[in-house]
Amino acid sequence: MAPVPSSTYSAITLNINGEKHTLSVDHRTTLLDALRERLDLTGTKKGCDQGQCGACTVLLDGRRAVSCLQLAVAAEGREITTIEGVAEGERLHPVQQAFLDLDGYQCGYCTPGQICSAIAVIEEHAAGWPSAATDDVRPEAGPPPLTPEEIRERMSGNLCRCGAYVSIVQAVARAAGAEVETAKAEEAAA
Amino acid sequence: MKEFAYQRALDVSGALALLDADPDARFLGGGTNLVDLMKTGVERPTRLVDVRELPLDRIEVPADGGLRIGATVTNSDLAAHPEVRRRYPALTQAVLAGASGQLRNMATVGGNLLQRTRCGYFADVTKPCNKRVPGSGCPAVEGEHHNHAILGASAHCVATHPSDMGVALAAFDAVVSYETSDGPGELPLAEFYLPVGDTPHRETALPPGALITGVTLPPAPVAAHSRYRKVRERASYAFAIGSIAAALDVRDGVVQDVRLAFGAVASRPWRARTAERALAGAPADAETFAAAADAELAAAKPLPHNGYKVTLMRNLVVAVLTELAEETAR
Numbered sequence: 001m002a003p004v005p006s007s008t009y010s011a012i013t014l015n016i017n018g019e020k021h022t023l024s025v026d027h028r029t030t031l032l033d034a035l036r037e038r039l040d041l042t043g044t045k046k047g048c049d050q051g052q053c054g055a056c057t058v059l060l061d062g063r064r065a066v067s068c069l070q071l072a073v074a075a076e077g078r079e080i081t082t083i084e085g086v087a088e089g090e091r092l093h094p095v096q097q098a099f100l101d102l103d104g105y106q107c108g109y110c111t112p113g114q115i116c117s118a119i120a121v122i123e124e125h126a127a128g129w130p131s132a133a134t135d136d137v138r139p140e141a142g143p144p145p146l147t148p149e150e151i152r153e154r155m156s157g158n159l160c161r162c163g164a165y166v167s168i169v170q171a172v173a174r175a176a177g178a179e180v181e182t183a184k185a186e187e188a189a190a
Numbered sequence: 191m192k193e194f195a196y197q198r199a200l201d202v203s204g205a206l207a208l209l210d211a212d213p214d215a216r217f218l219g220g221g222t223n224l225v226d227l228m229k230t231g232v233e234r235p236t237r238l239v240d241v242r243e244l245p246l247d248r249i250e251v252p253a254d255g256g257l258r259i260g261a262t263v264t265n266s267d268l269a270a271h272p273e274v275r276r277r278y279p280a281l282t283q284a285v286l287a288g289a290s291g292q293l294r295n296m297a298t299v300g301g302n303l304l305q306r307t308r309c310g311y312f313a314d315v316t317k318p319c320n321k322r323v324p325g326s327g328c329p330a331v332e333g334e335h336h337n338h339a340i341l342g343a344s345a346h347c348v349a350t351h352p353s354d355m356g357v358a359l360a361a362f363d364a365v366v367s368y369e370t371s372d373g374p375g376e377l378p379l380a381e382f383y384l385p386v387g388d389t390p391h392r393e394t395a396l397p398p399g400a401l402i403t404g405v406t407l408p409p410a411p412v413a414a415h416s417r418y419r420k421v422r423e424r425a426s427y428a429f430a431i432g433s434i435a436a437a438l439d440v441r442d443g444v445v446q447d448v449r450l451a452f453g454a455v456a457s458r459p460w461r462a463r464t465a466e467r468a469l470a471g472a473p474a475d476a477e478t479f480a481a482a483a484d485a486e487l488a489a490a491k492p493l494p495h496n497g498y499k500v501t502l503m504r505n506l507v508v509a510v511l512t513e514l515a516e517e518t519a520r
Binding site: 007028064074134 | 222266426
């Protein structure tokens with residue numbers, strides 16, 4: 001058998017926001033540190049660095065993931081989208097616009113992760129994925145309405161230490177076009 | 191973190207060969223537990239063999255019913271699959287009760303089974319832990335153990351298995367398939383996790399160097415009427431302090447078939463067979479459900495600060511079985 005390579009670093013190419021970046025990484029480098037420290041893409045934030053706060057959320061092949069637990073070397077070949085890549089030129093992504101319009105933040109540190117996560121939440125819901133807040137998960141029951149309870153459960157991987165959750169839920173609902181459902185549910189709860 | 195080599199495996203035999211070549215190598219799936227443990231120094235592999243891209247990412251429905259779930263299927267894909275939601279709804283609910291949307295997109299079925307306990311002493315390399323350093327002691331027995339095991343533990347380790355998914359798999363008689371360089375093998379989930387005894391560092395019956403390739407669920411009509419309920423210290427995104435996967439078939443007020451498994455009470459997902467035996471053929475009422483729970487929990491050995499789990503699990507059994515029975519009656 002050929003000797004097994006034992007190098008602890010690799011030359012890799014990362015596909016980020018449609019651009020290819022070639023760099024040499026120590027295998028210990030997380031995608032989060034590669035983005036921030038090596039590629040100057042500092043929109044993605046480091047919070048807990050242990051997968052618990054969601055500040056470092058990015059999209060991998062269109063699905064949300066925490067970049068602090070993703071090794072950079074293992075992200076080679078995947079389509080990586082960061083907060084820097086969600087707008088179309090000067091036109092903000094509808095989720096970004098909704099967070100701006102409804103003050104879906106206070107200090108802003110968790111916001112890039114919240115927005116990347118919310119973009120994925122809206123797609124997951126549109127694809128019919130149930131959540132832990134969904135009463136009946138059987139496919140025959142159909143997709144659950146995107147109520148505040150559903151949004152809160154689906155966004156629970158993103159912490160906001162300022163506590164801007166009320167406007168974050170409203171922003172996600174507006175971007176999803178689910179404001180009517182949200183208003184109805186809030187009225188019923190009141 | 192210790193430095194390590196990295197290779198991406200493209201087929202199962204390649205993955206096995208890479209692991210065999212290095213006794214301190216580990217397979218890397220989603221990495222949501224392993225990478226975290228490497229950061230804190232609990233895991234110190236010399237090499238990672240990345241198995242995420244192996245062609246084991248399908249969920250198949252065999253002609254005789256049941257399900258075959260590939261080891262690299264993500265938690266998200268498992269939970270969203272229409273046949274899982276239709277025929278094993280408690281499995282979808284269990285997966286969705288665990289972690290966050292981000293982590294469920296990364297985590298794999300094989301990795302979920304092999305994740306490590308969240309006991310705080312295990313995670314802290316400055317503390318003794320028989321699971322991490324055999325023979326060093328277990329500070330949890332006398333220390334912080336409000337969320338530790340009440341069933342099947344020993345004086346050497348009282349840690350719990352943290353999986354939600356595993357609880358539903360235990361209820362539905364899952365069988366774990368694996369490959370080794372000497373050939374394939376299978377382990378029923380009931381035999382997959384080893385008794386704690388005085389060897390808490392030995393967690394599974396997998397042979398050294400084995401790669402989990404998938405999980406098979408046998409056909410189980412009762413599973414279509416099933417539920418997972420998780421109790422935790424906040425509404426979302428937390429580990430259980432007690433959970434239950436239950437399936438129930440009632441006819442003319444009598445229990446025809448029942449499946450019951452508990453989470454967060456033992457070193458493994460706990461199949462409640464004593465309770466199941468007490469329920470079979472018995473009247474489907476709250477009194478019977480409570481007596482069955484008591485029969486199962488008679489074996490409980492709570493510690494000074496986790497005795498609440500006995501009451502919690504008893505109440506969970508009664509509440510969830512009562513709900514399932516009432517739905518059948520409608």
